[in-house]
Amino acid sequence: MKKKQILVVEDERIVAEDIKMRLEKLGYAVPGIAFSGEEAVKKAENMQPDLVLMDIVLEKKMSGIEAASIISSRFNIPIVYLTAYADNKTLERAKITEPFGYIIKPFEDRELHSIIEIALYKHTMERKLKKAQQELIQSEKLAALGRFSSGIAHEIKNPLGVILGGSEFLEMKLSQTDADIKTTIDKIKKSTLRANTIVEGLLKFARPSELKTERIKPNDLVNETLSLLKYRVPLRNIKVETHFAKEELYIEVDKDQMLQVFFNLLMNAIEAMPKGGKITIKTYKMAESEFSLDKYLCVIEIMDTGEGISKDNLRKLFEPFFTTKRDKKGIGLGLFMAKMIANNHKGDLVIDSKQRKGTTAKIILPLS
Amino acid sequence: MDKKILIIDDEEDFCYFVKQNLEAISNYEIIIANKGKKGIQIARKEKPDLILLDIMMPGIDGFEVLKRLKGNEKTQRIPVIMFTAKDEDEAKIKASGLYCEDYIVKPVENVVLRAKIHRVLDLRK
Ligand SMILES: Nc1ncnc2c1ncn2[C@@H]1O[C@H](COP(=O)(O)OP(=O)(O)O)[C@@H](O)[C@H]1O
Ligand SMILES: [Mg+2]
Numbered sequence: 001m002k003k004k005q006i007l008v009v010e011d012e013r014i015v016a017e018d019i020k021m022r023l024e025k026l027g028y029a030v031p032g033i034a035f036s037g038e039e040a041v042k043k044a045e046n047m048q049p050d051l052v053l054m055d056i057v058l059e060k061k062m063s064g065i066e067a068a069s070i071i072s073s074r075f076n077i078p079i080v081y082l083t084a085y086a087d088n089k090t091l092e093r094a095k096i097t098e099p100f101g102y103i104i105k106p107f108e109d110r111e112l113h114s115i116i117e118i119a120l121y122k123h124t125m126e127r128k129l130k131k132a133q134q135e136l137i138q139s140e141k142l143a144a145l146g147r148f149s150s151g152i153a154h155e156i157k158n159p160l161g162v163i164l165g166g167s168e169f170l171e172m173k174l175s176q177t178d179a180d181i182k183t184t185i186d187k188i189k190k191s192t193l194r195a196n197t198i199v200e201g202l203l204k205f206a207r208p209s210e211l212k213t214e215r216i217k218p219n220d221l222v223n224e225t226l227s228l229l230k231y232r233v234p235l236r237n238i239k240v241e242t243h244f245a246k247e248e249l250y251i252e253v254d255k256d257q258m259l260q261v262f263f264n265l266l267m268n269a270i271e272a273m274p275k276g277g278k279i280t281i282k283t284y285k286m287a288e289s290e291f292s293l294d295k296y297l298c299v300i301e302i303m304d305t306g307e308g309i310s311k312d313n314l315r316k317l318f319e320p321f322f323t324t325k326r327d328k329k330g331i332g333l334g335l336f337m338a339k340m341i342a343n344n345h346k347g348d349l350v351i352d353s354k355q356r357k358g359t360t361a362k363i364i365l366p367l368s
Numbered sequence: 369m370d371k372k373i374l375i376i377d378d379e380e381d382f383c384y385f386v387k388q389n390l391e392a393i394s395n396y397e398i399i400i401a402n403k404g405k406k407g408i409q410i411a412r413k414e415k416p417d418l419i420l421l422d423i424m425m426p427g428i429d430g431f432e433v434l435k436r437l438k439g440n441e442k443t444q445r446i447p448v449i450m451f452t453a454k455d456e457d458e459a460k461i462k463a464s465g466l467y468c469e470d471y472i473v474k475p476v477e478n479v480v481l482r483a484k485i486h487r488v489l490d491l492r493k
Contacts, residue, residue: 157473164476168477173392
């Protein structure tokens with residue numbers, strides 16, 4: 001297992017070096033020492049250590065407590081305080097930053113070891129709990145949205161029917177008389193159909209449709225999506241390259257749904273490259289985890305050289321209706337649906353991106 | 369002789385435009401009923417060439433209307449196209465075991481509406 005990384009923050013060099021040595025003896029890695037609060041924040045951000053061992057009283061402007069509160073809230077890294085004297089006032093202030101432990105100087109190696117281990121363990125558990133909570137909230141939200149949308153669909157679709165019927169009637173009667181009227185009616189019609197697309201999008205996941213799975217090769221699926229794509233959108237100056245796995249991989253999927261997923265991902269890639277670029281599609285197999293090297297997953301990767309996604313947006317990507325393309329008819333259901341479909345196949349969709357460099361979407365599916 | 373089409377749908381404005389849009393391009397005679405029961409009565413009396421029938425209606429719904437139309441000698445041969453606002457009704461239409469010629473999901477574009485009506489009427493020629 002990889003050694004846990006610990007950042008030591010201590011303004012007395014000799015003490016710091018001593019702690020570093022003792023930590024290394026206990027089997028931890030100390031990638032750096034920070035001698036001030038400011039430096040600690042910077043190093044924590046760059047190194048992303050597993051834990052920060054922080055002297056409460058630092059000489060410079062920023063106290064250890066201030067530095068700790070920034071590090072724990074901004075980077076979610078657990079803090080263990082080091083202090084020579086534990087006066088109540090300091091401890092009270094330190095408590096606010098919700099530290100994972102205190103070590104009072106002088107201390108034994110054994111103490112150091114157990115307090116750090118407990119802190120690491122507590123932090124991992126907290127993270128797991130938070131994740132589980134979020135997933136629960138997300139799934140409850142979805143279920144509520146599902147009930148809501150299927151109930152409301154009928155109510156919306158009926159008036160849409162009237163608007164569409166009405167505008168088509170006007171179109172028939174008036175479009176010869178005036179070009180502006182024709183344009184206006186055309187816009188009404190288009191908007192009506194767009195509203196309808198949204199409602200239908202909602203309905204699709206309101207109703208968890210049963211999977212009609214078949215055993216197919218991911219490479220065939222990719223090729224089929226690409227040939228479908230050619231009919232629907234001009235690729236202009238976008239190059240598409242495929243690197244297929246040499247070995248025969250099979251996946252068990254609902255083909256229609258998977259085509260929809262790939263189609264959405266490819267459309268996003270194309271839309272991210274208005275001035276052209278390259279799409280690289282790869283299929284390969286990957287070990288399920290570093291612990292079980294005999295279990296494999298199938299990965300289908302779609303990489304583009306487009307505008308990329310900002311860090312902020314990267315977090316919101318899978319929320320329903322999140323879109324940055326509102327002015328270009330974006331609905332913001334593409335990735336939401338794609339992820340849901342992947343999850344329904346006991347797989348996942350992950351997206352990684354660098355702004356102005358490009359985006360990589362990976363569909364991960366169990367091999368069959 | 370001009371074909372007679374009966375629309376059974378509680379959404380009055382919707383009926384109005386379907387009627388306008390069909391009359392503008394054809395010589396169909398269009399009759400409208402805004403309730404299921406009324407629709408059945410008219411169907412028996414007028415013997416239309418085609419019935420456009422909404423599923424979701426207050427009172428007796430489209431499925432019940434279809435059942436009664438198909439269960440009566442006078443109306444059993446009249447082709448029916450169902451209107452629905454939900455595409456999942458397709459499954460219900462099939463599961464109901466009742467025979468209708470086709471179905472249309474609202475909102476519907478004129479071209480689709482016309483094409484479906486033509487197809488059903490042509491089949492009956
Ligand atoms: N390949 C990509 N490159 C850059 N941005 C992307 C890419 N894929 C998705 N996005 C971002 O994620 C948002 C949501 O995508 P999606 O759910 O497909 O909805 P939509 O495409 O309708 O906006 C997009 O509006 C865009 O900002
Ligand atoms: Mg999209």
